[in-house]
Amino acid sequence: MASTLIIDLRHYLDDDGRLSTTMPAPARKFAEYMTLVAEAGTARPPGARWAAAALRCRQKLQRKACSGRLVVMRSEGPAQIEWRCPLCSYQGFLSGFTGTRWDLSSGLHATGRGEVEERVSFDELSALLAAPALGPSAYRVVVGARALDDEAVISVPRPELAAFIGSLAAPENHSRSGTQGKHIDAVRVRMSARLVGTEVRPPIDTSLDPAGVRGYWRIVEMELWARDYLDIDVDAFIEFQRDHIGSFQFGLVRGGIHYAIDRDDRPGLEWSWAGADERDDAAGRGWAVVSGDEMRGRIYIHRGDDSAFVARRATAPKGGAKTSQSTARRRPIVH
Ligand SMILES: [Zn+2]
Known part of the structure; x- marks a missing residue:
């Protein structure tokens, strides 16, 4: 020691x-x-x-x-x-x-x-x-x-x-x-x-990461979906970065995350997300707790399914974690 x-x-x-x-x-x-x-x-x-x-x-x-x-x-x-x-x-x-x-x-x-x-x-x-x-x-x-x-x-x-x-x-x-x-x-x-100048910038997030949540996590297991669906498009992941933002994708569900660390010293976090479920716009929320290199939590799709998940800390793929598309492919509006 x-x-x-x-x-x-x-x-x-x-x-x-x-x-x-x-x-x-x-x-x-x-x-x-x-x-x-x-x-x-x-x-x-x-x-x-x-x-x-x-x-x-x-x-x-x-x-x-x-x-x-x-x-x-x-x-x-x-x-x-x-x-x-x-x-x-x-x-x-x-x-x-x-x-x-x-x-x-x-x-x-x-x-x-x-x-x-x-x-x-x-x-x-x-x-x-x-x-x-x-x-x-x-x-x-x-x-x-x-x-x-x-x-x-x-x-x-x-x-x-x-x-x-x-x-x-x-x-x-x-x-x-x-x-x-x-x-x-x-x-x-x-x-x-x-x-x-009159330039207004958001505050720079220099906060430490005592709960150890930042970084790339590989989603390895979900309650509702089998592994072959999870990785159907990209390797299923959830990622948390500085400035309380992140992203995730499992199967064809993907989105950007805005998260907050729990305040009462538990190694956990909560987030809201917005993105897409297949071709539809989707949003929802989630929470997770971290124990060493393992993250367990639940992801909710607004007016849809919710599922427990398990993720493991991993190295982000080259070029960084990416959802298959940054925004939903909106359905064409038919009049
Ligand atoms: Zn040193």
Whole structure:
């Protein structure tokens, strides 16, 4: 089993609350990393579990750096930040950060006035993190970025957007290497477009998948239909993606899914769907519970059949899961 690090940041500080200069280099590097954990962990409100884009895992796997981004959660009583790498065994708890210079929680507002979200590459994020003149609230935005697959998502509270863009434009942020300046400028230009534009985008779903429902599931069994019908057109499947959308097909029943994860911590989900049953438009709903690599649930066709199903986690076919047609072949209207 993986070992869990229990770290008290105060052990690495001198009387002035700075990182002690008497530490050997490896200890100092580790302590610097822990100050980044403290910053990222305090950049967002307590209680949420999220993937911190700024916190690249520092484990080495077969001499290569692990590419995971730490999932963190800060609690207030006791004040600690729990971290865990989703790709390897690196995990631990950090305490002793409250009131230190790396505790960013004091300027943290409750959100609710709306946030402007922007996707940035990990290279852009690194440039932003190293920017010499960001200002405290802009730095909190950057170090609080969420990891989303191979990118990061920064969320700027709308009232702070102009100030955020302004601090990116500060000349000090462009005096270093040309590449860093280019990255910072690219983010500034995109964010400026958001400031003047009236473009409305749906929120970016950076939520974690604690119930383990996302991905492609092969439908292997249904109560009402035999296997040869299920796979008559495509291999029967159900798939759940980010942003609460998905799709499915068994036999000639297929559709797009809009789903929600159950809130009461059960590893389950519910959805509605719209699509086709053979040549007719069809819709319905469904639910499922997940146990490891198995999903069991029931699919309902509105004003039609409903059937239990069993699905197994599988690899999506090349090119992604596809229903035989994205929309129903509507019957010709005959007058
Ligand atoms: Zn890792």
